[in-house]
Amino acid sequence: MTDAAGKPHLSRAHLLDLLRQMLRIRRFEEKCAELYTKEKIRGFLHLYIGEEAIAAGVMRCLTPTDAVVATYREHGHAIARGIPMQPVMAEMYGKQEGCSHGRGGSMHIFDAKTRFYGGNAIVGGGLPLAVGLALADRMQRRSNVTACFFGEGAVAEGAFHESLNLADLWQLPVLFVCENNLYAMGTALARSESETDIHRKAESYRVPAEVVDGMDPVAVEAAASRAVAAVRAGNGPRFLECRTYRFRAHSMFDPELYREKAEVEQWRKRDPIPHLIGWMREAGALHDPDLAALEAEVAAEIEAAIAFAEQSSWEPIEDLTRDVYAPVQP
Amino acid sequence: MIAETRDGGFTETTYREAVRTAIREALLSDDRVFLMGEDVGRYGGCYAVTKGLLAEFGPERIRDTPLSEGAFVGAGIGAALGGMRPIVEVMTVNFSLLALDQIVNNAATIRHMSGGQFAVPVVIRMATGAGRQLAAQHSHTLEGWYAHVPGLKVVAPATIEDARGMLSAALADPNPVIIFEHVLLYAVAGKLPAVPAPISLTGAAVRREGHDITLITYGGSLPKTLAAADSLASEGISAEVIDLRCLRPLDTATIVRSVSRTRRAVIIDEGWRSGSLSAEVAARLMEDAFWELDAPIGRVCSEEVPIPYPRHLEEAALPQAAKIVSAAHVALGR
Numbered sequence: 001m002t003d004a005a006g007k008p009h010l011s012r013a014h015l016l017d018l019l020r021q022m023l024r025i026r027r028f029e030e031k032c033a034e035l036y037t038k039e040k041i042r043g044f045l046h047l048y049i050g051e052e053a054i055a056a057g058v059m060r061c062l063t064p065t066d067a068v069v070a071t072y073r074e075h076g077h078a079i080a081r082g083i084p085m086q087p088v089m090a091e092m093y094g095k096q097e098g099c100s101h102g103r104g105g106s107m108h109i110f111d112a113k114t115r116f117y118g119g120n121a122i123v124g125g126g127l128p129l130a131v132g133l134a135l136a137d138r139m140q141r142r143s144n145v146t147a148c149f150f151g152e153g154a155v156a157e158g159a160f161h162e163s164l165n166l167a168d169l170w171q172l173p174v175l176f177v178c179e180n181n182l183y184a185m186g187t188a189l190a191r192s193e194s195e196t197d198i199h200r201k202a203e204s205y206r207v208p209a210e211v212v213d214g215m216d217p218v219a220v221e222a223a224a225s226r227a228v229a230a231v232r233a234g235n236g237p238r239f240l241e242c243r244t245y246r247f248r249a250h251s252m253f254d255p256e257l258y259r260e261k262a263e264v265e266q267w268r269k270r271d272p273i274p275h276l277i278g279w280m281r282e283a284g285a286l287h288d289p290d291l292a293a294l295e296a297e298v299a300a301e302i303e304a305a306i307a308f309a310e311q312s313s314w315e316p317i318e319d320l321t322r323d324v325y326a327p328v329q330p
Numbered sequence: 331m332i333a334e335t336r337d338g339g340f341t342e343t344t345y346r347e348a349v350r351t352a353i354r355e356a357l358l359s360d361d362r363v364f365l366m367g368e369d370v371g372r373y374g375g376c377y378a379v380t381k382g383l384l385a386e387f388g389p390e391r392i393r394d395t396p397l398s399e400g401a402f403v404g405a406g407i408g409a410a411l412g413g414m415r416p417i418v419e420v421m422t423v424n425f426s427l428l429a430l431d432q433i434v435n436n437a438a439t440i441r442h443m444s445g446g447q448f449a450v451p452v453v454i455r456m457a458t459g460a461g462r463q464l465a466a467q468h469s470h471t472l473e474g475w476y477a478h479v480p481g482l483k484v485v486a487p488a489t490i491e492d493a494r495g496m497l498s499a500a501l502a503d504p505n506p507v508i509i510f511e512h513v514l515l516y517a518v519a520g521k522l523p524a525v526p527a528p529i530s531l532t533g534a535a536v537r538r539e540g541h542d543i544t545l546i547t548y549g550g551s552l553p554k555t556l557a558a559a560d561s562l563a564s565e566g567i568s569a570e571v572i573d574l575r576c577l578r579p580l581d582t583a584t585i586v587r588s589v590s591r592t593r594r595a596v597i598i599d600e601g602w603r604s605g606s607l608s609a610e611v612a613a614r615l616m617e618d619a620f621w622e623l624d625a626p627i628g629r630v631c632s633e634e635v636p637i638p639y640p641r642h643l644e645e646a647a648l649p650q651a652a653k654i655v656s657a658a659h660v661a662l663g664r
Contacts, residue, residue, distance in 0.1 A: 100444050100445040103443055103444075103445050104444065104445070110443060112448065117408075118444070122435045125435055127401075128408060129405075129407060132405035132406060132409040133409070135405055135408065136408065140412075159400050159401060159404065162396070162400055162402075163404075328504065328531075329502075
């Protein structure tokens with residue numbers, strides 16, 4: 001899990017927090033899948049299960065005034081960023097107490113308090129927004145970083161190339177985080193890209209890039225911490241290619257005809273959660289009662305979130321056209 | 331009002347200079363305002379609108395961009411979310427198709443998808459229209475497409491006063507506003523009050539009063555429509571001319587009020603007839619003024635053909651004063 005070189009000394013509390021964040025995401029989404037079969041959650045539901053180490057590791061490196069732009073597979077980012085689970089779950093239900101007032105659903109989680117700018121469901125569509133948010137911070141002399149998450153499918157979009165070019169040309173404070181889970185929905189990377197080493201694409205725009213094991217939250221955090229420091233220091237954008245795997249189907253409608261079960265099983269052996277647990281146990285940083293207590297704490301948080309969502313209300317139909325336009329001040 | 335020059339309170343100007351003055355004033359009055367787009371800086375703007383602004387305001391606020399419409403329009407949306415007041419110039423509506431995803435999927439939706447948490451106060455300016463023999467890929471009129479989308483505001487300044495005033499109104503508006511400037515209007519000269527009155531971003535304007543028929547238009551077709559009204563006047567026909575100004579939201583009340591009085595209407599729209607803005611205006615008149623009409627509503631639109639290069643064919647494809655006069659005759663039954 002760690003190598004001797006370049007790894008910071010990690011306290012037990014630090015490791016427990018990484019584990020807690022990954023467990024919160026994992027258990028939340030497992031419950032979401034259940035709630036989907038009960039038709040409590042509808043529409044598209046894209047699960048992040050298997051990729052939790054990335055959100056858990058990167059979010060630890062951000063300050064409260066930094067900005068986050070994510071994709072339609074963003075529950076993990078939202079939770080790790082610190083949006084309370086209750087309004088996130090209410091959003092999954094489509095209730096008006098949801099963090100996006102119920103108007104967005106699973107794919108469109110927004111939160112002004114944590115500067116969480118979605119929940120963007122057009123592949124690659126969030127990258128230009130991140131460039132603009134970073135430009136606004138730069139022009140207003142704020143030292144914020146904008147972290148922009150996207151999958152490897154996005155690198156086939158023009159928006160990816162245009163955004164990396166612009167971010168580097170203008171030396172903007174963006175951390176690009178590519179979550180390379182090898183499949184753009186059902187299209188394998190090698191079937192869609194002539195260059196499958198994605199970090200090389202970033203380097204071709206002169207954006208310094210690093211490849212990191214996306215199944216290792218400690219490695220992700222270490223790389224993100226270096227990258228964020230460089231971005232915040234005004235050295236322009238940085239790029240992380242996190243190699244990871246989606247354990248579940250693309251969405252709840254996906255029969256997974258495009259990949260072998262054996263491949264999924266191979267990757268499951270690298271599941272970041274049991275790995276971190278095993279490593280902490282070996283290091284004497286985690287004992288059975290600790291884990292049980294952590295699981296119980298997470299389960300209670302999720303139960304409270306579900307109860308909140310259940311008790312939340314449906315927006316009246318009379319409100320249908322609200323929030324299309326912001327009111328103009330006279 | 332414009333004709334009263336004796337007090338010296340008016341200046342001779344052009345539509346192009348009026349837009350430049352408006353941009354300059356916005357930059358002077360609000361630190362959050364900046365301009366970005368292709369060739370807006372060193373080149374001075376494809377239509378010379380932004381000439382001199384780089385020297386005055388510097389490259390931080392007058393930003394030349396790469397030819398990346400999706401990225402720089404999206405960055406304008408992101409910068410607006412981040413507290414700036416960007417003016418994004420897309421050279422022409424033709425190239426805005428490369429930024430359509432950002433405009434339709436982000437600018438128009440983020441306020442709604444976020445449950446009202448975020449506003450997107452971006453202003454996107456673009457040149458539009460045909461008439462310069464630039465052939466099919468550089469002659470589009472797609473205002474109607476943008477006006478179709480809830481969440482956007484769409485305006486088409488057709489006069490020098492509106493060219494001057496609509497920008498500051500757009501910047502003061504917390505919503506994404508798209509400003510369409512017709513390429514043939516940039517050189518139009520006229521007088522402007524030295525201290526202009528505030529201009530509203532909403533509402534149609536009656537540009538000429540009349541009682542026999544209502545001619546409804548917007549943008550680059552306004553001068554042609556006014557010419558047609560002159561021609562009709564010489565035959566003793568009194569045409570009222572309405573400039574829609576704001577294509578979304580549409581000011582239905584003003585057109586219904588006028589048509590209820592004149593009982594006849596022709597809509598002039600440089601967009602293609604099928605699915606055009608003129609179709610929307612006609613439908614609203616059917617809904618709200620059907621019993622007031624004495625004749626079917628006429629339409630003068632572009633012919634259903636990609637705009638051709640040769641002058642005579644391009645002219646034949648576009649609305650012209652003579653076609654408007656003919657359509658008025660049909661509506662009047664004479």
